[in-house]
Amino acid sequence: MPFAYWSILIAAVLPLIIIGYAKAGSRDNSAPRDSAENLSGAxxxxYAAHQNAFESFPFYAVSVIAALNFGASATTVSVLAALYLAFRIAHALLYIADKSSLRSTAYAGGLFANIAIFLSPALKINFF
Incomplete structure (x- = not known):
C-alpha cells in the first residue's frame, strides 16, 4: 500500500496529538469542549491548531484517494503527501510558538501540496 494512503491515517491522528498537548495537565474531562475556553497562551x-488540522483533513483525504483512483503516480502522490504532512506539522508547531507569519507560510505550503495532489491525475504531474 503506498505511503499516500498511510498518510491519511497520520493526518487523521495529527489533531489528536495536538489536542493532547493543549489539554495536558487538565483534569476535568466532564465537559471537554467547555474546558477549551479556559486555555490560554500556547x-x-x-487548541486552535487542533481545530485547523481537523478543518484541513477532509480535502486532504479526498485528494489523496481521488488522485490515486484516477491514475496519478503513487510515488508522486506519496512524495506530495509527505510534503503536506511536513507543512501541517510545521503549521501546528508554529501556531503553538506564536509565529504567525511563518505559520501562514506553512499553511500555504500545505494547501499548495494538497492542490497538487488533487490536480496530479488531471495535469499528469509526475515528479518521479
Whole structure:
C-alpha cells in the first residue's frame, strides 16, 4: 500500500496529538469542549491548531484517494503527501510558538501540496 494512503491515517491522528498537548495537565474531562475556553497562551493556540488540522483533513483525504483512483503516480502522490504532512506539522508547531507569519507560510505550503495532489491525475504531474 503506498505511503499516500498511510498518510491519511497520520493526518487523521495529527489533531489528536495536538489536542493532547493543549489539554495536558487538565483534569476535568466532564465537559471537554467547555474546558477549551479556559486555555490560554500556547495551549489555547494548540487548541486552535487542533481545530485547523481537523478543518484541513477532509480535502486532504479526498485528494489523496481521488488522485490515486484516477491514475496519478503513487510515488508522486506519496512524495506530495509527505510534503503536506511536513507543512501541517510545521503549521501546528508554529501556531503553538506564536509565529504567525511563518505559520501562514506553512499553511500555504500545505494547501499548495494538497492542490497538487488533487490536480496530479488531471495535469499528469509526475515528479518521479
Amino acid at each position: 495551549k489555547r493556540r494548540a
